[in-house]
Amino acid sequence: MSRTPQGQRASLDKQPHEVAAMFDGVAARYDLTNTVLSFGQDRSWRRATRAALGLRPGERVLDVGAGTGVSTEELAHSGAYAVGADLSLGMLQAGKRTRPSVPLLAGDALRLPFADASFDAVTISFALRNVNDTDAALAELARVTRPGGRLVVCEFSTPVNPAFRTVYLSYLMRSLPAVARAVSSNPDAYVYLAESIRAWPGQAALAARIGAAGWGRVAWRNLTGGVVALHRAVRN
Numbered sequence: 001m002s003r004t005p006q007g008q009r010a011s012l013d014k015q016p017h018e019v020a021a022m023f024d025g026v027a028a029r030y031d032l033t034n035t036v037l038s039f040g041q042d043r044s045w046r047r048a049t050r051a052a053l054g055l056r057p058g059e060r061v062l063d064v065g066a067g068t069g070v071s072t073e074e075l076a077h078s079g080a081y082a083v084g085a086d087l088s089l090g091m092l093q094a095g096k097r098t099r100p101s102v103p104l105l106a107g108d109a110l111r112l113p114f115a116d117a118s119f120d121a122v123t124i125s126f127a128l129r130n131v132n133d134t135d136a137a138l139a140e141l142a143r144v145t146r147p148g149g150r151l152v153v154c155e156f157s158t159p160v161n162p163a164f165r166t167v168y169l170s171y172l173m174r175s176l177p178a179v180a181r182a183v184s185s186n187p188d189a190y191v192y193l194a195e196s197i198r199a200w201p202g203q204a205a206l207a208a209r210i211g212a213a214g215w216g217r218v219a220w221r222n223l224t225g226g227v228v229a230l231h232r233a234v235r236n
């Protein structure tokens with residue numbers, strides 16, 4: 001796969017330093033770009049993620065791949081204690097500036113800096129696709145969750161209606177990179193976004209992988225016709 005002169009576009013096999021550098025490059029305008037490219041849908045996807053986690057006041061929830069903390073902030077509205085972890089210092093620094101009250105720390109999804117069974121719930125929004133070992137990340141999420149604790153994965157997925165799927169894929173592969181050129185600080189990262197969404201497993205395949213990584217009662221719900229899927233599960 002081709003690279004920009006800045007080397008900020010990650011290949012689909014996603015070496016961690018390439019992914020971190022790519023997100024450092026989009027950090028400054030990440031929140032705005034997200035909202036523009038998703039036609040404002042990102043807010044409702046985040047609210048649905050919080051609801052699916054069924055958080056109660058006083059519970060501890062970990063948001064992995066938290067980036068600027070936009071997903072972590074939403075979780076805190078439940079009254080739970082929400083903490084975010086991310087690999088990209090650029091994203092974390094942007095988050096510290098815009099959301100100083102959200103606890104964010106540096107951490108790799110494959111080696112989380114937390115003891116076993118530390119959390120009542122864990123979640124990962126639009127980030128599992130970026131981790132270079134999906135199955136290991138799902139197992140690491142299980143490690144830090146108490147038995148009976150909950151997982152919600154919020155990720156781009158496969159639209160279920162074939163006609164809508166065709167329109168969506170065309171938006172993804174053609175229009176999205178063009179719009180990103182106008183609004184993002186690193187448009188190439190959004191070419192990677194489109195390619196990585198296309199290569200990502202569908203709803204049933206991801207559910208099977210979650211089930212194989214230490215999670216039970218796996219189920220999913222499509223949002224926006226399957227543009228996004230919320231997979232939820234309970235720690236065995």
Ligand SMILES: C[S@@+](CC[C@H](N)C(=O)[O-])C[C@H]1O[C@@H](n2cnc3c(N)ncnc32)[C@H](O)[C@@H]1O
Nearest residue numbers: 023065066067071086087088108109125127130
């Ligand atoms: C698309 S952003 C999602 C940010 C936020 N969760 C949201 O919903 O907008 C993906 C994030 O995953 C992070 N990431 C990728 N690989 C990671 C890893 N191995 N460990 C922790 N974070 C990772 C990136 O640095 C980036 O900030």
